[in-house]
Amino acid sequence: MEYIMIIITAIFVNNILLSQFLGICPFIGVSNKISTSLGMSGAIMFVMTIATISTWLIYNYLLVPFGIEFMQTISFILVIAALVQMVEIILKKTSPALYQALGVYLPLITTNCAILGVALLVIQKDYDLIRSVVFSVSTSAGYALALIIFAGIREQFELAEIPQGLKGVPIALITAGILAMAFMGFAGLA
Amino acid sequence: MSLMKIFTNGFIKENPLFVLVLGTCPSLATTTSATNGLGMGLATTFVLGLSNLAIALTARHIPDKVRIPAFIVIIATLVTIVDLLMSAWVNSPGPNGEPSLYDQLGIFIPLIVVNCIVLGRAEAFASKNKPIASLLDGLGSGLGFTFALSLVGSIRELLGSGSVFGLNLLPAQSNILIFILAPGGFIVLGYVIALVNRLKRT
Numbered sequence: 001m002e003y004i005m006i007i008i009t010a011i012f013v014n015n016i017l018l019s020q021f022l023g024i025c026p027f028i029g030v031s032n033k034i035s036t037s038l039g040m041s042g043a044i045m046f047v048m049t050i051a052t053i054s055t056w057l058i059y060n061y062l063l064v065p066f067g068i069e070f071m072q073t074i075s076f077i078l079v080i081a082a083l084v085q086m087v088e089i090i091l092k093k094t095s096p097a098l099y100q101a102l103g104v105y106l107p108l109i110t111t112n113c114a115i116l117g118v119a120l121l122v123i124q125k126d127y128d129l130i131r132s133v134v135f136s137v138s139t140s141a142g143y144a145l146a147l148i149i150f151a152g153i154r155e156q157f158e159l160a161e162i163p164q165g166l167k168g169v170p171i172a173l174i175t176a177g178i179l180a181m182a183f184m185g186f187a188g189l190a
Numbered sequence: 191m192s193l194m195k196i197f198t199n200g201f202i203k204e205n206p207l208f209v210l211v212l213g214t215c216p217s218l219a220t221t222t223s224a225t226n227g228l229g230m231g232l233a234t235t236f237v238l239g240l241s242n243l244a245i246a247l248t249a250r251h252i253p254d255k256v257r258i259p260a261f262i263v264i265i266a267t268l269v270t271i272v273d274l275l276m277s278a279w280v281n282s283p284g285p286n287g288e289p290s291l292y293d294q295l296g297i298f299i300p301l302i303v304v305n306c307i308v309l310g311r312a313e314a315f316a317s318k319n320k321p322i323a324s325l326l327d328g329l330g331s332g333l334g335f336t337f338a339l340s341l342v343g344s345i346r347e348l349l350g351s352g353s354v355f356g357l358n359l360l361p362a363q364s365n366i367l368i369f370i371l372a373p374g375g376f377i378v379l380g381y382v383i384a385l386v387n388r389l390k391r392t
Contacts, residue, residue: 021219173380180373
């Protein structure tokens with residue numbers, strides 16, 4: 001039951017994009033087409049889960065025993081950067097098809113604040129390893145949901161008449177605001 | 191380019207938030223009030239100025255291939271310093287029991303590491319320029335970001351809770367709560383950027 005609560009809260013109630021404001025850059029930049037946002041979501045789901053597991057292990061088995069928790073920012077970002085490189089190299093060798101689909105999005109992910117954000121949130125919430133994995137998978141599912149809905153809306157922008165000054169980023173932000181309002185309706189769920 | 195021009199360039203012409211649209215995550219999350227926006231902006235300015243200085247001083251000695259990881263380590267070190275300083279200095283709860291600035295900014299302080307503005311200035315300016323110019327460039331961009339955050343924070347605070355920097359201006363019944371919640375952040379930032387675009391054209 002508790003796991004179901006974590007899943008629903010992470011996907012709908014505290015959606016990482018629309019209520020936590022993590023990972024907005026690719027949200028505004030990449031989400032012009034449904035196909036690119038599917039690729040980005042896949043890459044994020046993959047990296048976020050692996051990154052959360054490795055940072056959780058490093059925090060609990062390396063930083064805590066030595067009493068150097070203040071090193072978490074430095075060690076987490078280095079682990080994530082190295083991990084993204086490694087995932088890229090392994091994918092290229094073992095699964096060229098998946099690499100083709102995710103390839104271009106992988107380097108962008110190092111500086112995606114959602115990855116580091118979730119790694120830090122899991123520590124802050126004091127989750128154990130299984131809860132952390134459930135949390136990161138469902139958070140990235142929520143990210144994917146918001147990104148794909150938003151891309152679908154933005155594809156319609158090409159047909160709509162938008163006032164000159166609002167074209168581009170402003171209308172994207174205002175649309176995201178309305179989408180966030182819709183997601184607020186889930187607040188009663190948990 | 192004169193030093194003054196470098197400083198003002200980041201502030202107005204290439205304002206990180208309004209013109210380059212970088213660092214949107216902290217600018218949406220931490221602008222629920224003008225004070226929070228200012229606090230976040232100043233923390234970022236500190237990191238930006240010093241990281242630009244440190245990178246300008248060391249860039250010649252860093253091999254090109256490991257340049258990005260090296261920059262990230264320098265930035266992460268400075269962010270850790272800011273995190274520790276803020277947890278020491280701005281960590282006392284407000285008079286009415288509201289959470290301290292440090293608690294309100296929460297994970298967005300460590301997340302300055304992945305703020306695109308910091309790595310962006312390091313890569314685009316500091317790695318190719320002299321230390322003093324880089325320091326000024328960082329401070330200019332940082333203060334531009336601070337100004338942008340304070341402006342968005344003031345608008346949201348005024349509409350959402352009727353005050354600016356905690357100073358009451360509007361009666362309580364005219365508060366529109368949505369502006370200090372998530373959707374208000376997106377909408378206010380959207381309209382402010384639209385306004386800046388309009389002003390730039392004339």
